[in-house]
Amino acid sequence: MPGFPALIGRSIFRSSSHALRFTHPTAAVVSAPPLRHRIGSRRALIIQTLSGPVRIERLSDSDSGIIELKLDRPEAKNAIGKEMLRRLQNAIATIDNDSSANVVVVSSSVPKVFCAGADLKERKLMSASEVQQFVNSLRSTFSSLEALSVPTVAVIEGAALGGGLEMALSCDLRVCGEESTFSLPETGLAIIPGAGGTQRLPRIVGRSAAKELIFTGRRISGKEAVSMGLVNYCVPAGEAHHKALQIARDINQKGPLAIRMAKQAINKGLEVDMPSALDAEEECYEQLLGTQDRLEGLAAFAEKRKPSCAPLLLLTIETLYEVSQKYVDDALLSRLGLVDFCP
Template sequence: MAARVFSVCKRIVRCSLFRERDARLIFNKVRSLSSSEEEYNFQTLTGDLEGIAVFSMNKASSRNAISRDFLIQLQNAMDAVKYDKSLRVFIVKSDVPGTFCAGADLKERAKMKMEDVGRFVTMARNLVTELYHLPVPTIAAIDGVALGGGLEFALACDLRIAGCSSKLGLVETRLAIIPGAGGTQHLPRLVGMSKAKELIFTAKILNGEESEKIGLVNYVVEDNKVYDKAVEIASTILPQGPIALTMAKNAMNRGTEVDLTSGLQFEEALYAQVIPTKDRLEGLQAFKEKRKPVYKGE
């Protein structure tokens, strides 16, 4: 079992940290990417916040509903983050007042052929899974409505910040369907099986404070302070060793999917990957010299 776990971890490292082919080309292409109507935008912050990438949704006409274009734009943004070592935290937010993401674009969905609906849901589920395994910490800034697929995308992030009046819920059973982009799996892992069943069975919608109380979100703040809080948290992540962050994330994500013994083997194998890094040596040297370390992700 230990050998299998180590082999899996080696594959994770190769894919998430050291694949450099075409990385700069992808990043340069996406850095200024936005639709003609500025419906989606990807940007990297500068100055003291350099290293933070932000994906903004701004399609008020559909309340940022999940469409084919949404999936393509988010995929492009994640590719930019995945292949650029200078980017260390990824924030997903909305620029539409009162809305994070209202769920699936039902108008677009109604025009799809029956066989295309399954393909679309599979694409969305795969994208949520990729977001969950993105090699950097991810933060969802939920300032407003996050329902159905919109909440499922937020659940795939590592941290969630919500505004007091935000509305969060997996409401698919109202439409005689079930959450299809990871909600039935991520929600129980966050709030426990019994509470997750209650929320999905009843299609209940929670506000920010209720969400924080059950552990659905990490923080609840004033509605106009959600993004600021996300940036504040991201800025405290930036100084940490980027390779260590990736390994810690992998250890937790994958370790909680198996028994404790196997999880500890994942941790051991991933810990072994940080030992030969230049960052680890820099951390030790900085501690010795009583200065802040400068990590390069090497």
């Protein structure tokens, strides 16, 4: 029987001839062995799973848990057309369903460009209704990127224009090189940033600064971007990926459940009034109280060592049944006393 994977992402509860119920009202905490069977040889530095204009690469060894989502359409400077959008949607869905993911680094394999925005050559061939459908799909895709349960870090070297900047705005953190340039030039094309730019930019840099950038469509440098809070760090050209990987490694060493709950609490809280925000924080905090991760963190602090949270997971009612179907049989779960299987 294969070992339990460290599943903590969202799962779909699948129907079966058996009905499932918990024997305890709280979620079950189960220890799990390393994930060798899930991500291949741990000797490899990078394990590639998707190819084409959008690639997914999983880092291994001490960086296991870090996933890189790379844009790779050099002939169009990573401009987003229909095919690239479809690949981006598939990549985000793959990451969303990957329970081994702890942090995602979004970057470009194309020198001196992050993403040039929408593919305007392809756009010229679309009808008005096709354009609307495409932009709606792009907006939904970036919302899916933003909604990932794990932190995302955008790496910008070179140009992040239009939809490219809107993609970066959908990430939790942004790191750029000094030679990077940023712009939302849509008003110069008699349109507006339609993939979330008019909403995310003011939430990040403030209303007045966002209006000025969108109204004028002017380009700003990496240094100006960091000064207005558009990016978290601006580093020497060529070093943005290294800095982003440092951040990803710092995140990857923290309790994975805590990171997810922290992101959820922040995102929920920013959209409501303060009393409701504090309720959201309380709800997220309570979900961590019964986990072995929290107890391990306290023990590690007392023993002056680094905590080891990787072998532990929180199984919710949404994930338990799917895990049991894939990795263990009914009899084993029953012997462990985790669930009852009722005919």
